[in-house]
Amino acid sequence: MSNITPPGSSSNINVNVRALTTEVNVPVHFKTKILHKNIVNGVNTITQEMINSDNTKYIIKYDYVLGGNIVIPNNCILEFDGGSISNTSNNNYTITGSSTKVVNLYNYSIFSNVTPTGISTFTGVYQ
Numbered sequence: 001m002s003n004i005t006p007p008g009s010s011s012n013i014n015v016n017v018r019a020l021t022t023e024v025n026v027p028v029h030f031k032t033k034i035l036h037k038n039i040v041n042g043v044n045t046i047t048q049e050m051i052n053s054d055n056t057k058y059i060i061k062y063d064y065v066l067g068g069n070i071v072i073p074n075n076c077i078l079e080f081d082g083g084s085i086s087n088t089s090n091n092n093y094t095i096t097g098s099s100t101k102v103v104n105l106y107n108y109s110i111f112s113n114v115t116p117t118g119i120s121t122f123t124g125v126y127q
Contacts, residue, residue: 030077034059040067046085051076060085066093066114072100079103086112 033056038045046064054073060083070093072078078100087093097118104110104123 030055030057032057032059034061035064035083037062038064038067046070060110066091066095069093070095072097072118074098077101077103079105080110081105084108084110084112085114087114089113 031053033053035046035050035058038047038050043065044062045067046060047067048070051058051070051072053076055075056073057077057079060078060080062083064083064085066085066087072095076097080103082105085095093114095114095116097116097120099120100116100118101121102110102116102119102123
């Protein structure tokens with residue numbers, strides 16, 4: 001039996017990724033988490049509980065609506081792989097990062113009615 005996770009599955013994958021910090025030769029180890037669908041009242045909703053660990057690359061494959069304010073933990077990456085994050089017209093929730101890196105793999109609109117703060121690096125099209 002293989003331990004390989006099929007593409008497109010919603011699971012946590014622990015991968016050691018070495019990235020250098022500002023200090024010479026001090027590696028930071030990232031784990032990777034593919035975010036699951038989270039249907040609340042018929043809407044795929046992203047919540048703080050889904051994004052809650054430091055040094056993590058979060059892979060966003062689905063379109064989500066903010067279910068509340070989200071504070072991205074320290075030293076995280078949001079990698080958009082087909083998904084997006086939006087606010088509905090009824091709320092004004094925010095995304096606040098702390099030197100958060102954002103990667104938009106396919107150069108499409110990833111934020112709708114959301115202006116994240118605390119983004120240190122952005123790759124791809126923002127909106």
